[in-house]
Amino acid sequence: MGIVETMIDIPAEHERNVCGQFDAYLKKIERTLRVTMVSRDGCIKVIGPEQMVTRASSVFGNLIELSKRGNIITEQNVDYALSLTFEEKDGKILEIDRDLICRTMSGKPVKPKTIGQKEYVDAIREKMIVFGLGPAGTGKTYLAMAMAIQAFKNNEVGRIILTRPAIEAGEKLGFLPGDLQSKIDPYLRPLYDALYEIMGADSYLHNAEKGLIEVAPLAYMRGRTLDNAYIILDEAQNTTPAQMKMFLTRIGFGSKVIVTGDMSQRDLSGDGPSGLDMAVKVLRKIEEISFIRLSSKDIVRHPLVQKIVQAYEAYESKSPSGGKARRPGGNR
Numbered sequence: 001m002g003i004v005e006t007m008i009d010i011p012a013e014h015e016r017n018v019c020g021q022f023d024a025y026l027k028k029i030e031r032t033l034r035v036t037m038v039s040r041d042g043c044i045k046v047i048g049p050e051q052m053v054t055r056a057s058s059v060f061g062n063l064i065e066l067s068k069r070g071n072i073i074t075e076q077n078v079d080y081a082l083s084l085t086f087e088e089k090d091g092k093i094l095e096i097d098r099d100l101i102c103r104t105m106s107g108k109p110v111k112p113k114t115i116g117q118k119e120y121v122d123a124i125r126e127k128m129i130v131f132g133l134g135p136a137g138t139g140k141t142y143l144a145m146a147m148a149i150q151a152f153k154n155n156e157v158g159r160i161i162l163t164r165p166a167i168e169a170g171e172k173l174g175f176l177p178g179d180l181q182s183k184i185d186p187y188l189r190p191l192y193d194a195l196y197e198i199m200g201a202d203s204y205l206h207n208a209e210k211g212l213i214e215v216a217p218l219a220y221m222r223g224r225t226l227d228n229a230y231i232i233l234d235e236a237q238n239t240t241p242a243q244m245k246m247f248l249t250r251i252g253f254g255s256k257v258i259v260t261g262d263m264s265q266r267d268l269s270g271d272g273p274s275g276l277d278m279a280v281k282v283l284r285k286i287e288e289i290s291f292i293r294l295s296s297k298d299i300v301r302h303p304l305v306q307k308i309v310q311a312y313e314a315y316e317s318k319s320p321s322g323g324k325a326r327r328p329g330g331n332r
Contacts, residue, residue, distance in 0.1 A: 005047040008060050012042050014067040018060065019044075025078045029059055032082050055085045062093050069097060070109075075303050080114060083297065089115070101143070102150045105200040110146045116298035117143060123290040124258060129251070131236075131280065132260040134294025135309045137301035140260040141234050145194040147258075148230035152212075157230045157254065159212045162191045164234040165243065166217040188215050191234060218243055227252030236261035236276040238268055244275025264312070 010018055019026040023039065030037045033056050035048030046056045059081045063073055071077070081093055096118045101110045112118040117139055123130045124147050132140040148160045166188075192215060195204045207213040218239065233239075233247055236259045251257055261276040268274060283289050296313065299306040 002050065003048060004050045004053050005045060006053055006057055008044045008046060008057055010042055010044060010060070010064060011068075014064055015042065017067045017073050018063045020073070020075075020078075025063070025073065025075070028075075028078055029056055029082065033059075058085050058090045062090060065094055066097055071097065076113065076300050079303060079306075080297075084115075101146045102153075102198065104197050106197075110143075110198065112143065113139070113300045114298040116292070116294045117300075120292040120294065121147065123292050124256070127288060127290040128255075129248070129257045129289045130259070131276075131289070131291045132258060132294065133263070133276075133280070133291065134298060135262055135264060135296055135313075137299040137305045137309070138294040139298070139300055140262075140294065141190065141232070142194055144232050144234075144258040144260060145191070146198055148232060149195075149198050151230050151256070152207075157256065158228040159214065159230075161226060161229050161231045162188070162195075162213075162215045162234070163218050163221060163232070163247075164188060164191065165236075165238040166219070188217070191215050191232075218247060221247055221250050224250055225252045226250050226255055228254040229256075231255060231257045233257070233259045234261075236279075237263050237266050237274050239275035240268070241273060241275045241278045244279050248279070264316070 033052040035046050035052050035056050038045040046053050062081050096112050103109055112121045120132055151157050152160050296306050296309045
């Protein structure tokens, strides 16, 4: 294949956003596609094999369009644009970007950033119950929270209920000081953080006082019927089968349920099955329930998180015990 060259025009106001600080993104594209790039006077000359030059042009075209739409280009955007061009799905990144869920209190747009996240958001819109399964950093909880808050603001539901099992992450914390609320708040902190960022602390407190937004441990769900509500069960891998059945049978009319979990981060003691794992097996044939499996490709935290998750997956796939160390209390 012969060597070709092409010129890419980058508007001056988007050049730094697209190329990155000290041309970091440009250099990453150059290394990944094995092309040579020369930036000068608002233009980038790309030199290399024809197929790689075409891919580089496509990646830059997508990043420029994202920048024109007001996005701050991140390393994750660059990495994902590069991965899509190898899968011949270049245009998908712009299609995904059109799906604006809401804006945070600071005005930052909340959107799906990967094909997996887009499928997850679409499933939440279409199905009554959605299971979002995948590793840390894939936006399972955050996107579910954004969808719930937007539905609440649009009067599609009358209240939001957020819950998770109150289980320590591999540590025995002993007796915590304070009243009952003080004891359970640390377990629910990630849910509060997302609420404050998207809705604002004042709005949350106002609605919480009226009982319209509730953040509570899973044990509080027993005996209730939840009508006209958006219900999110987070960290569902830490439920027992009995807890999961109890939770799913609370659902009333006009409600929507999202269950999120990562089976690689179980904190249950003993050898018993996870309620999430059992629910996936038992409910997989029910048409009204959707199971969305996100992967390391959908991680939108720091790029290092993606490498860490991939390293653990590779190790666990090779380990005879599945990478799970034996502890006195059972399998982890």
